[in-house]
Amino acid sequence: MQKVLIQTKKLSKSFSNGGNLFHVLKNIDLEIYQGDFTVIMGPSGAGKSTLLYAISGMDTPSLGSICYGDIDITKLNQNELALFRRDNSGFVFQSIYLIDSMSVLDNVLASGLLKNKNKKEAVKKAKETLLAVDIKEEYFNKFPNQLSGGECQRVGIARALVNSPSVVFADEPTGALNSKTGKDVLDTLTEANRLGQTIVMVTHDITSARRANRILYIKDGEIAGECILGPYIPHDSERHQKLNDFLLEMGW
Numbered sequence: 001m002q003k004v005l006i007q008t009k010k011l012s013k014s015f016s017n018g019g020n021l022f023h024v025l026k027n028i029d030l031e032i033y034q035g036d037f038t039v040i041m042g043p044s045g046a047g048k049s050t051l052l053y054a055i056s057g058m059d060t061p062s063l064g065s066i067c068y069g070d071i072d073i074t075k076l077n078q079n080e081l082a083l084f085r086r087d088n089s090g091f092v093f094q095s096i097y098l099i100d101s102m103s104v105l106d107n108v109l110a111s112g113l114l115k116n117k118n119k120k121e122a123v124k125k126a127k128e129t130l131l132a133v134d135i136k137e138e139y140f141n142k143f144p145n146q147l148s149g150g151e152c153q154r155v156g157i158a159r160a161l162v163n164s165p166s167v168v169f170a171d172e173p174t175g176a177l178n179s180k181t182g183k184d185v186l187d188t189l190t191e192a193n194r195l196g197q198t199i200v201m202v203t204h205d206i207t208s209a210r211r212a213n214r215i216l217y218i219k220d221g222e223i224a225g226e227c228i229l230g231p232y233i234p235h236d237s238e239r240h241q242k243l244n245d246f247l248l249e250m251g252w
């Protein structure tokens with residue numbers, strides 16, 4: 001049986017809008033399993049990013065619990081939560097947010113040094129992680145503006161992976177990329193998952209969603225459905241059909 005990595009109970013998030021409370025997440029009970037590549041899909045405004053930010057500890061919910069094992073992150077104060085995130089989660093954003101004035105290596109190293117105070121070891125880990133996402137050594141001293149969008153995103157993934165987090169969250173990581181560089185980024189995430197990295201990704205894109213072994217569909221702040229696709233197999237028409245049928249059933 002798969003190990004539950006994250007469990008939410010009655011997770012709710014509301015925003016106040018012009019004096020009215022707007023309930024974006026409604027009593028979500030959810031489990032994320034270790035080693036899975038989980039994709040969250042759903043219509044625009046359904047609450048996908050809000051859910052991702054809540055379960056990653058980047059934002060706090062209004063109600064409910066989010067447990068990593070026996071740690072309920074909703075009970076942590078801001079400092080404890082920052083440390084917890086540093087040690088347990090990596091985040092890949094659509095807008096990659098590399099620091100333009102720092103080299104590729106330094107962008108990754110800056111994250112690595114937050115956890116590993118031994119500079120020599122941190123440099124070694126940053127270099128290994130860049131190589132693992134297929135950023136070659138001759139790129140280490142280049143700056144983000146000398147790289148393509150896809151290369152920058154792979155550096156972004158290296159930054160998310162450098163502290164060996166228990167889970168990597170990705171919010172539309174290919175949203176700003178063309179299909180070729182997007183594919184490279186998806187290949188990088190798929191390879192990280194194949195090596196055991198748990199991934200939770202929000203996407204609108206069916207090609208990206210095919211990388212998952214499990215799809216959750218959010219509608220109007222609730223989980224409307226789940227589709228178990230099983231391990232990723234490129235060009236597997238049965239898997240493609242299963243996902244298409246599921247999305248059709250969900251009204252996507």
Ligand SMILES: Nc1ncnc2c1ncn2[C@@H]1O[C@H](COP(=O)(O)OP(=O)(O)OP(=O)(O)O)[C@@H](O)[C@H]1O
Binds near residue numbers: 051
């Ligand atoms: N900080 C905020 N204040 C007020 N409303 C917000 C805030 N953040 C999100 N919302 C609202 O919550 C709803 C869900 O937003 P969210 O970004 O989670 O949706 P989404 O499913 O990721 O949408 P999309 O696919 O368009 O990115 C939207 O209606 C959004 O306007």
